[in-house]
Amino acid sequence: MRVGQRPRMRLDRRGVEAVPPAAMVAAEPAPRRRVVAEPAYLIFAVAEAEGGRLSRHERQVLGAARRLADPGGGAVVLVAPSLAEDAGAAGADRLLSLAAAERYDLEAATALLAAAAARYSPRHVLFAENEGGGDLARRLAARLGAPFAAGVEALSAREAVCPCRARRAELRLAPPFLLSLAPDRAAPHVGPAHEASPLDPPAAGAVRRGILTAAPLPVTAAEVPLAEAGLVVAAGNGVKDFAGFLRLCSALGATPGASRVVCDAGAMPRAAQVGASGTVLDALAYVAFGIAGAPQHLQGLGRVEHVAAVNTDIHAAMIARAELAIVQDARRVMPALLALLEAGG
Amino acid sequence: MRAVVLLSAGRHPLSARPAPVPVEMQAIALARGLGADVAGLHAGAPDLAVREALGQGMDRVTVLRIGEADDAVAALAAALAADPPDLVLAGNRGRGGEDSGLLPYLLAEALGWPIAANAVALAAAAEGLAVIQARARGARWRLVVAPPAVVTVHPAAPPALPFAYARARRGRIEEQEGRSAPLVPRVAEERPYRPRPRVIGVAGGGSAAERLRAATEVAGGGRVLVDPPPEEAARELLAWLRALGFSRSADE
Ligand SMILES: Cc1cc2nc3c(=O)[nH]c(=O)nc-3n(C[C@H](O)[C@H](O)[C@H](O)COP(=O)(O)OP(=O)(O)OC[C@H]3O[C@@H](n4cnc5c(N)ncnc54)[C@H](O)[C@@H]3O)c2cc1C
Numbered sequence: 001m002r003v004g005q006r007p008r009m010r011l012d013r014r015g016v017e018a019v020p021p022a023a024m025v026a027a028e029p030a031p032r033r034r035v036v037a038e039p040a041y042l043i044f045a046v047a048e049a050e051g052g053r054l055s056r057h058e059r060q061v062l063g064a065a066r067r068l069a070d071p072g073g074g075a076v077v078l079v080a081p082s083l084a085e086d087a088g089a090a091g092a093d094r095l096l097s098l099a100a101a102e103r104y105d106l107e108a109a110t111a112l113l114a115a116a117a118a119r120y121s122p123r124h125v126l127f128a129e130n131e132g133g134g135d136l137a138r139r140l141a142a143r144l145g146a147p148f149a150a151g152v153e154a155l156s157a158r159e160a161v162c163p164c165r166a167r168r169a170e171l172r173l174a175p176p177f178l179l180s181l182a183p184d185r186a187a188p189h190v191g192p193a194h195e196a197s198p199l200d201p202p203a204a205g206a207v208r209r210g211i212l213t214a215a216p217l218p219v220t221a222a223e224v225p226l227a228e229a230g231l232v233v234a235a236g237n238g239v240k241d242f243a244g245f246l247r248l249c250s251a252l253g254a255t256p257g258a259s260r261v262v263c264d265a266g267a268m269p270r271a272a273q274v275g276a277s278g279t280v281l282d283a284l285a286y287v288a289f290g291i292a293g294a295p296q297h298l299q300g301l302g303r304v305e306h307v308a309a310v311n312t313d314i315h316a317a318m319i320a321r322a323e324l325a326i327v328q329d330a331r332r333v334m335p336a337l338l339a340l341l342e343a344g345g
Numbered sequence: 346m347r348a349v350v351l352l353s354a355g356r357h358p359l360s361a362r363p364a365p366v367p368v369e370m371q372a373i374a375l376a377r378g379l380g381a382d383v384a385g386l387h388a389g390a391p392d393l394a395v396r397e398a399l400g401q402g403m404d405r406v407t408v409l410r411i412g413e414a415d416d417a418v419a420a421l422a423a424a425l426a427a428d429p430p431d432l433v434l435a436g437n438r439g440r441g442g443e444d445s446g447l448l449p450y451l452l453a454e455a456l457g458w459p460i461a462a463n464a465v466a467l468a469a470a471a472e473g474l475a476v477i478q479a480r481a482r483g484a485r486w487r488l489v490v491a492p493p494a495v496v497t498v499h500p501a502a503p504p505a506l507p508f509a510y511a512r513a514r515r516g517r518i519e520e521q522e523g524r525s526a527p528l529v530p531r532v533a534e535e536r537p538y539r540p541r542p543r544v545i546g547v548a549g550g551g552s553a554a555e556r557l558r559a560a561t562e563v564a565g566g567g568r569v570l571v572d573p574p575p576e577e578a579a580r581e582l583l584a585w586l587r588a589l590g591f592s593r594s595a596d597e
Pocket of ligand 1: 236237239258260261262274275276278279289290291292296297310311312313329331
């Protein structure tokens with residue numbers, strides 16, 4: 001840490017002038033990556049990394065993996081198809097890129113994961129307990145006949161706790177080989193980035209095929225329930241042209257949302273209301289047009305990581321919450337954005 | 346087409362009384378929607394929850410009697426292999442037992458059948474059975490599996506058929522001796538559920554200064570563009586969305 005030019009004055013009863021230790025004034029070292037050169041063991045954290053990005057839940061899985069790795073000098077291996085962001089910042093010491101030839105081939109993905117586990121013998125393999133991660137975890141558990149703890153809610157190097165009997169009881173056990181972590185049960189990694197050096201992918205094993213084809217279905221964003229949506233674009237009292245707003249949403253592939261004032265006025269359905277008395281979002285990104293950002297509205301954004309706001313008032317709470325804030329009339333920005341999209345970006 | 350729906354001894358989360366597991370009842374509705382001949386299968390002691398399932402669209406349930414310490418997968422696999430149906434449906438998670446959602450996978454592995462998880466719709470397809478699968482963030486995948494197959498059902502599937510008392514009375518429960526194979530007990534302590542606070546933001550980990558910063562700093566604190574021309578504002582917004590991976594509009 002850098003201390004200012006002159007050391008702070010101190011009262012020294014000995015009458016000797018205090019001289020700050022040299023180390024205190026040393027310049028801040030360049031940010032260095034934490035390196036675990038010779039890990040005592042490996043912890044796999046498996047992520048789908050949809051769109052090349054780690055979700056909030058997957059960052060939490062990496063955070064939990066760090067908690068298993070750090071006490072014993074282990075290293076965290078992020079296992080993901082391909083990544084467009086820094087795995088080291090999320091806490092990965094190693095990066096294992098495992099991509100099946102066919103992106104939606106669950107059986108090939110399972111075989112690859114089994115091969116990676118055989119080659120690197122990790123101590124534990126962690127998954128996110130959601131539709132995709134939970135499926136992969138169970139496929140691997142059945143394939144390897146390995147012990148598995150599902151939907152773990154508390155995890156340390158000594159024990160894992162998971163609910164059972166209709167959530168009226170819980171199982172406490174030593175962390176088994178395979179674990180899936182429930183959302184919001186572990187903190188993501190903060191602090192210095194780790195090295196994230198690449199590991200060699202294993203040779204693909206034999207794949208047993210039973211799923212003949214797999215492909216994503218085109219789902220129009222407007223059909224996706226607000227709570228499940230990935231991108232929400234919302235209109236507030238500053239928006240008047242709702243037909244144009246809905247056209248913009250469909251052009252962006254976003255699920256439309258609204259503030260309460262707009263829903264009360266009947267301009268948008270109640271199901272679109274974001275906030276304390278509406279829907280709490282789990283979206284990756286949120287764009288607010290003409291929304292003041294009342295506390296009741298902001299409660300609905302509790303878990304959204306990326307927020308952009310367009311508002312005429314620079315002092316609006318929404319502007320303060322936003323990562324990208326644009327002080328401009330929403331009635332002029334929306335048509336401009338639509339025109340830009342229609343012109344092909 | 347013949348479908349078998351796996352029924353578990355469900356318990357109500359509040360009263361702990363026997364109650365059918367909702368996703369299993371949704372599974373019956375999905376199977377009936379295919380026009381399949383539907384029967385239920387349960388391994389364990391005859392349970393009240395299983396009898397109630399008869400009122401929701403099934404005429405027949407087979408109970409494979411096995412002991413407390415026996416492996417349900419072995420009993421189910423033996424019964425299904427002896428008389429294989431085209432389709433085995435199960436809930437994606439149980440409610441009242443271990444609730445790990447692992448059993449359908451172990452069963453598929455034991456039978457050597459494919460498994461498709463989290464179905465919200467089923468349809469007959471030319472090459473086999475089309476399964477619409479729920480994925481994270483409201484996405485859907487379409488899988489085609491070759492029967493015989495195991496399919497688990499997601500809570501987002503269409504609702505169950507209404508309960509009909511007369512049907513539940515009329516339905517038959519057939520008891521059979523199940524194949525007994527002892528389950529390898531797992532070393533775990535069971536105790537009453539304790540709700541734990543969810544982790545919000547960044548607690549723990551990092552240095553004290555980092556935790557303080559995470560706790561006190563307002564999220565965002567990002568870029569503020571004051572009075573940009575609307576076209577520039579639009580370009581900035583689009584660039585921001587693209588950087589987050591939302592570029593769907595680009596390939597349309
Ligand atoms: C018990 C209770 C529960 C509530 N629950 C919710 C809830 O769940 N969800 C919710 O949203 N609200 C809720 N509210 C209401 C909430 O307090 C606010 O009144 C509401 O969110 C305000 O909506 P708004 O921001 O769209 O409108 P306003 O407060 O009118 O703000 C409009 C904003 O748009 C800006 N603006 C105006 N014209 C333009 C323009 N042309 N271009 C750009 N910007 C412009 C203004 O500067 C202003 O910031 C609740 C209130 C109570 C009391």
